[in-house]
Amino acid sequence: MLxxxxxxxxxxxxxVVVAAATIMAIGIWRLxxxxxxxxxxxxPPLVExxxxxxxxxxxxxxxxxTIPLEESLKATPELDVMxxxxxxxxxxxxxxxxxxTDIYRARxxxxxxxxxxxxxxxxxxxxxxxxxxxxxxxxxxMKIGLTAKNMSMLDLSMxxxxxxxxxxxxxxxxxxxAMWGERIKALVVQVDPDLLRVHNVSLNEVLERTSETLDFGxxxxxxxxxxxxxxxxxxxxxxxxxxxxxxxxSPEELARIPVKTANGHVLRxxxxxxxxxxxxxxxxxxxxxxxxxxxxxxxxxxWANTLAxxxxxxxxxxxxxxxxxxxxxxxxxxxxxxxxxxxxxxxxFAIYLGAVLVILVIGAFL
Numbered sequence: 068m069l070x071x072x073x074x075x076x077x078x079x080x081x082x083v084v085v086a087a088a089t090i091m092a093i094g095i096w097r098l099x100x101x102x103x104x105x106x107x108x109x110x111p112p113l114v115e116x117x118x119x120x121x122x123x124x125x126x127x128x129x130x131x132x133t134i135p136l137e138e139s140l141k142a143t144p145e146l147d148v149m150x151x152x153x154x155x156x157x158x159x160x161x162x163x164x165x166x167x168t169d170i171y172r173a174r175x176x177x178x179x180x181x182x183x184x185x186x187x188x189x190x191x192x193x194x195x196x197x198x199x200x201x202x203x204x205x206x207x208x209m210k211i212g213l214t215a216k217n218m219s220m221l222d223l224s225m226x227x228x229x230x231x232x233x234x235x236x237x238x239x240x241x242x243x244x245a246m247w248g249e250r251i252k253a254l255v256v257q258v259d260p261d262l263l264r265v266h267n268v269s270l271n272e273v274l275e276r277t278s279e280t281l282d283f284g285x286x287x288x289x290x291x292x293x294x295x296x297x298x299x300x301x302x303x304x305x306x307x308x309x310x311x312x313x314x315x316x317s318p319e320e321l322a323r324i325p326v327k328t329a330n331g332h333v334l335r336x337x338x339x340x341x342x343x344x345x346x347x348x349x350x351x352x353x354x355x356x357x358x359x360x361x362x363x364x365x366x367x368x369x370w371a372n373t374l375a376x377x378x379x380x381x382x383x384x385x386x387x388x389x390x391x392x393x394x395x396x397x398x399x400x401x402x403x404x405x406x407x408x409x410x411x412x413x414x415x416f417a418i419y420l421g422a423v424l425v426i427l428v429i430g431a432f433l
Contacts, residue, residue: 104373104407110204111147112164114177116140117157118196120189125153131189132158136196139184143176155350170201170369200242202366208373209365209380210401212355215394220359221344224250226394227361231387235363238379240371245364248353250346254281254321262339272326273336280315280324318342355397362400377404 076083116136120128133153140162141149148163164173181196188196213231215223227246235244256277258270298309315321322337336342353362367376384396399405 104205106205108204108369110369111166112168112170112173113202114162114164114170114173115199115202116160116162116177116181116196117199118188119194120156120158121192121194123156123192125155128156128158129153132193133160135187136160136181136184139187140177140180143173143180145173145176174198174201200366201369202242203369203371205373205403206242206366207364207401208367208371208376208403209363209398211363211365211380211384212353212360212397212400213363213394214355214358214360214397217393220248220361221250221252221346223361223394224248224346225252226391227363230390232363234383234387235365235380238376238383240367240376240379241365242368242371243366245366247351247362247364248349248359249361250349252344252346254318254342255345256321256336256340256342257345258340266334266339267329268326268334268339273340276324276326276336277321280321281313318344355400374404374407377402 118132118136120132123131133151136158137149137151137160140146140160143162145164145168146162147165150161150163152159162173162177177198181198185195213223213227218226224246228249228251232244232246235241256273258273263270263273298311300307300309315324319342322335322340322342324336325333326336326339327334353360355362365376365380367373381398384398388396
């Protein structure tokens with residue numbers, strides 16, 4: 068048998084060469100599109116649901132949010148394990164499905180259960196549950212640090228949020244871009260309790276006047292408890308929409324808004340509070356190169372290629388750099404693609420070295 072194989076190969080040596088070249092070409096073509104990662108996708112299908120409850124203690128979040136959601140989600144078909152974690156102001160539930168379950172079917176089933184659970188959640192101070200995008204088992208494929216010497220953290224956060232974050236989420240394969248240390252710039256009314264007592268003003272009065280001025284309120288029983296304004300004017304021919312433009316755009320303007328009138332004197336918000344541009348209380352922060360800064364966490368889909376995602380993010384950063392003067396971008400804090408590239412280079416060198424040694428050995432024997 069072996070004698071026949073050797074004889075046939077020598078007799079039809081041109082066909083053997085063509086077949087070998089064809090197989091090599093197919094291998095090289097498939098190798099270019101082969102996904103390469105640090106680890107294979109080893110985790111079962113997972114769906115994570117997060118719900119925010121501002122100002123709520125962990126026990127309140129557990130009783131009012133986590134337990135009602137667990138009662139509704141525990142009957143989800145094909146569910147294997149359910150885990151939950153409750154911290155101050157946040158409920159986190161992880162649903163692990165049986166292996167082989169389609170991730171999109173699992174997300175649809177979870178969304179249906181969430182719709183049934185919404186009526187059982189508090190209506191004040193609790194945001195609707197959010198289902199996070201599907202993430203890889205090794206989802207964090209990049210960490211990017213941002214610093215600026217001539218820019219405040221508030222302004223840096225706004226530039227990073229409105230300019231950079233949405234551009235990075237457009238990169239193919241990027242599932243989510245989390246930002247650590249962000250400061251959401253907002254008008255903040257810092258009320259002084261002693262001044263409230265001196266002027267005989269209640270905190271609810273300040274809240275109501277502020278909400279009515281900004282046309283936005285979180286107290287459901289107040290007149291300003293709405294998130295948008297609308298209206299129209301009817302004419303014989305058409306309906307004209309009304310656009311509401313707020314006259315208050317700065318802390319100084321908000322501080323001049325009257326709270327009430329007492330003894331012929333107008334009592335303004337600035338008399339009992341300090342109005343500034345500030346951010347809500349931070350839960351955690353980011354340190355970049357031993358100083359204040361922001362950190363982007365780039366997370367990828369389970370089917371995404373780490374090398375392709377990393378290169379796409381770096382190309383997006385190169386596009387953004389000319390429009391971000393004064394902002395330093397450090398994309399080397401955490402970059403698993405570097406390990407993959409070094410491994411591929413070492414493997415390529417070993418293959419070339421092995422080929423040279425094989426040629427030398429064959430030449431020595433012949």
